[in-house]
Amino acid sequence: xxxxxxxxxxxxxxxVSYEMVETESETIIGLVDELRQREQRYEIAFADLSxxxxxxxxxxxxxxxxxxxxxxxxxFPPMTxx
Amino acid sequence: MLVSVQxxxxxxxKELEFLNNSGRNNGAIVSFQGVVRNNSTNSLLHxxxxxxxxxxxxxxxxxxxxAMERWSLNDALxxxxxxKLFPGDRIMMVATAAMHRHDAFQSAEFLMDxxxxxxxxxxxxxxxxxxxxxxxxxxxxxALERW
Numbered sequence: 001x002x003x004x005x006x007x008x009x010x011x012x013x014x015x016v017s018y019e020m021v022e023t024e025s026e027t028i029i030g031l032v033d034e035l036r037q038r039e040q041r042y043e044i045a046f047a048d049l050s051x052x053x054x055x056x057x058x059x060x061x062x063x064x065x066x067x068x069x070x071x072x073x074x075x076f077p078p079m080t081x082x
Numbered sequence: 083m084l085v086s087v088q089x090x091x092x093x094x095x096k097e098l099e100f101l102n103n104s105g106r107n108n109g110a111i112v113s114f115q116g117v118v119r120n121n122s123t124n125s126l127l128h129x130x131x132x133x134x135x136x137x138x139x140x141x142x143x144x145x146x147x148x149a150m151e152r153w154s155l156n157d158a159l160x161x162x163x164x165x166k167l168f169p170g171d172r173i174m175m176v177a178t179a180a181m182h183r184h185d186a187f188q189s190a191e192f193l194m195d196x197x198x199x200x201x202x203x204x205x206x207x208x209x210x211x212x213x214x215x216x217x218x219x220x221x222x223x224x225a226l227e228r229w
């Protein structure tokens with residue numbers, strides 16, 4: 001089981017701030033595709049991956065990153081700090 | 083080095099005094115303060131700043147450590163607020179202390195550029211008509227290229 005977190009408008013579109021996900025995917029993009037097929041709210045949230053960023057174990061990474069060793073994955077829009 | 087992600091306000095004067103009294107031989111202290119700006123129609127009620135608990139603090143600490151390695155700094159601090167903030171409120175501050183001003187200015191700009199586009203914060207602007215998430219500014223992303 002992997003803890004999957006969502007922030008900002010991704011959280012709003014999916015409707016939860018985090019959830020535990022059982023997956024057989026090997027990469028983040030595989031997990032994304034799996035979620036998109038589950039329900040429409042994921043399809044809407046993940047419609048444009050170029051508008052999203054992803055972190056594994058609280059480190060920014062790419063969507064083709066492998067899931068091995070991942071205990072926490074977060075999806076969010078580009079940051080707007082400062 | 084001090085990194086704080088907090089909801090409460092801070093006293094920039096006290097923070098700078100603390101930074102200068104750390105016992106090092108400072109010749110230059112540069113500070114930047116970010117303030118909640120109203121929108122173009124002056125209709126901003128407040129802003130909600132969301133963070134990623136855990137990651138935000140660590141990510142900022144990593145950028146401060148990078149700055150300390152890259153420039154000759156005596157000390158550096160970053161304070162960034164989250165939660166509900168009103169126009170005119172302080173959002174964040176960066177301060178760097180060095181022997182010479184070049185290191186202090188450069189590292190403060192580096193930290194600001196990284197905080198803008200790489201620290202996990204998301205700003206939501208609330209007006210009486212609703213709210214929207216602040217879009218990233220392309221030039222902010224481009225600013226990282228110079229480092």
